[in-house]
Amino acid sequence: AQVDKAGYKHFMAKEIAEQPAVITQTLQAYLDGDRIRLPEPGIDFASLDRLTLVACGTAHYACLTAKYWFEQLAALPVDIDVASEFRYREPPIPARTAAIFVSQSGETADTLAALRYAQGKAEMIGAVVNVAESTIARESDIVLPIHAGAEIGVASTKAFTCQLTVLLLLALKAAQDRGHLSDSDMAEKLGLVRSLPGILNQALAIEEPASDISRRLSEARDILFLGRGIMYPLALEGALKLKEISYIHAEAYASGELKHGPIALIDEHVPVIVMAPRDNLFDKTISNMQEVMARGGRILLISDQAGIEQAGSGVWSALPMPTVDPLLTPILYALPAQLLAYHTAVHKGTDVDQPRNLAKSVTVE
Numbered sequence: 354a355q356v357d358k359a360g361y362k363h364f365m366a367k368e369i370a371e372q373p374a375v376i377t378q379t380l381q382a383y384l385d386g387d388r389i390r391l392p393e394p395g396i397d398f399a400s401l402d403r404l405t406l407v408a409c410g411t412a413h414y415a416c417l418t419a420k421y422w423f424e425q426l427a428a429l430p431v432d433i434d435v436a437s438e439f440r441y442r443e444p445p446i447p448a449r450t451a452a453i454f455v456s457q458s459g460e461t462a463d464t465l466a467a468l469r470y471a472q473g474k475a476e477m478i479g480a481v482v483n484v485a486e487s488t489i490a491r492e493s494d495i496v497l498p499i500h501a502g503a504e505i506g507v508a509s510t511k512a513f514t515c516q517l518t519v520l521l522l523l524a525l526k527a528a529q530d531r532g533h534l535s536d537s538d539m540a541e542k543l544g545l546v547r548s549l550p551g552i553l554n555q556a557l558a559i560e561e562p563a564s565d566i567s568r569r570l571s572e573a574r575d576i577l578f579l580g581r582g583i584m585y586p587l588a589l590e591g592a593l594k595l596k597e598i599s600y601i602h603a604e605a606y607a608s609g610e611l612k613h614g615p616i617a618l619i620d621e622h623v624p625v626i627v628m629a630p631r632d633n634l635f636d637k638t639i640s641n642m643q644e645v646m647a648r649g650g651r652i653l654l655i656s657d658q659a660g661i662e663q664a665g666s667g668v669w670s671a672l673p674m675p676t677v678d679p680l681l682t683p684i685l686y687a688l689p690a691q692l693l694a695y696h697t698a699v700h701k702g703t704d705v706d707q708p709r710n711l712a713k714s715v716t717v718e
């Protein structure tokens with residue numbers, strides 16, 4: 354079917370705005386009352402000792418986020434790698450390991466080669482894909498579609514949040530299979546997950562302030578993203594989105610690593626975007642933020658209203674997010690990352706949907 358921009362200026366804008374609706378579809382496909390229902394043949398996480406998650410680009414950051422969920426919710430150790438490293442490293446794959454490959458297109462050459470390496474070694478091969486008829490899907494034991502609908506913008510947006518949604522449901526299923534989540538706790542977590550579309554809708558209201566801030570970001574030459582814990586992969590994704598479409602040099606660091614190098618870069622010319630929901634690491638992130646401010650750095654703080662107030666004056670700018678349970682923050686905080694990249698690119702006048710040198714799907718090595 355032909356996909357059009359539905360009145361939006363770019364496919365990317367349309368795909369950002371569609372996220373509440375497509376995540377609703379994803380949830381419908383996987384939720385059955387208070388149960389998570391996987392496509393046949395299912396995955397019995399109780400029979401596994403490890404997971405290996407492999408992908409490229411944005412899908413790799415979805416895997417990195419999911420590692421925190423599988424380890425924290427299900428006590429399931431996760432190995433993770435980019436496909437282009439995994440395929441040549443020849444990593445040993447221990448018994449009772451499932452390997453899951455995440456790919457929007459299902460055709461990325463490096464990811465496919467990594468999958469073929471794992472065939473016959475891993476207990477089970479899973480594919481988290483948007484294109485359910487893709488090569489990666491066909492060569493897997495279980496296909497876990499993300500139901501994002503066609504994604505046209507080269508910079509991935511809705512596929513990322515749908516990948517995260519499927520991976521979060523897998524982690525919850527793993528927690529239940531492995532005896533770390535009672536039925537009533539599962540019901541409570543799924544209640545939270547079901548609130549996601551409404552929360553994302555609410556969060557889209559930051560579009561205007563995000564555009565205003567982006568005007569100032571568009572003048573920067575370098576931008577740093579900081580986050581701790583599960584916000585670290587989101588910081589990486591924020592930096593990737595920004596460089597892909599605005600061509601501004603952006604880097605992300607785990608906030609705790611700041612003192613081991615990147616702090617040398619800080620001056621008043623480098624905006625520092627801090628992703629800091631009020632979770633168990635909030636106070637630590639805020640103290641990292643103060644280290645930046647003490648060196649003249651300009652902070653853009655992304656947190657909820659109470660977090661922004663607690664951080665006090667002295668920040669250059671702030672973007673208020675809805676207050677949510679920490680389970681949902683990675684999916685929610687993808688939105689400001691996408692909107693800042695999008696509007697910065699629009700202010701710079703770059704080709705948002707077709708950025709230079711990039712392809713939607715990289716089917717050659």
Ligand code: G6P
Pocket residue numbers: 409410411412455456457458459460461464507508509711712713714715
């Ligand atoms: C390309 C795209 C990225 C994407 C990556 C992985 O580099 O430009 O947006 O994240 O490939 O693609 P896949 O289809 O495997 O998710």
